[in-house]
Amino acid sequence: MNVTPMIDVVMCLIVFYLIVGHLVMEREGLARLPESMRGEEQDDYVEPIVIAIINAESVSVDGVETSIERLESVLSGKRAQQPGVTVRLRAGREMAYELVEPVVEACRGAGVTSLELATERSP
């Protein structure tokens, strides 16, 4: 029995899962998003600034970990480079709002007037 094609396929799958999983985890953060009944699909393809909450002290901004204290300056810098860019917030549904509030405050401090909350479509 020739097992070469099977090994090819399995290796390809493994490498693909590794790369995609790593990229998704780095940028988006893994969390069970809150459910919502009213949302909008992403209609344009301009990459937003994605903030994922890691814990009470740190967040990830476009896959780069930073502290809550530095978030405002990081956001201001990014918005200066890309004026009008959307800011997207990813936080887990079980998370207490006390963890989300400093991020919202930092966004407000950086001049963000509208925030995109990532949710899952409610069944």
Added chain:
Amino acid sequence: MSGSAAGKAFRNRTALAQHELHFGPNMTPMVDVVMVILIFFMASTAILGPEWFINAHLPEDEAVAAVPDERFTLPDIRLEVVLTADDAGGARVTGFGVTNGTMAELVEAARAAAPDLTAGSEPTVVIVPGPGVAYQDVVRAHDACTAAGFTRVGLD
């Protein structure tokens, strides 16, 4: 003589003979790999599909809000929906005439109040979550307000 020529034309080839006749690269592994990649992309698109986004305004605090220059300009209407955590891990709601009510009561009250409040103006509904309120409940309250017809729903 003619019989031997007919015999050659209809001669059955063995699998080995057919294999030896084949030349050029073997396409089978490449087709396998391409099919796997195709299926993977299809599956990953289906997984990522149900995600969608809601828009939350970030109104400035009243203390730092800009004062309009015009003499007779009325300030924007700001409505607050206060969420407090209950013992069962859920959230109680105060706003739109509901005091310490449930999320279902908020939906009804917001729906009843929306036609009057949105007539001729665009009020900002600000959700003010208290300590211990889950993020899911904040999103649920946001949903209730947008479903009622308020277009500017924000977070405190």
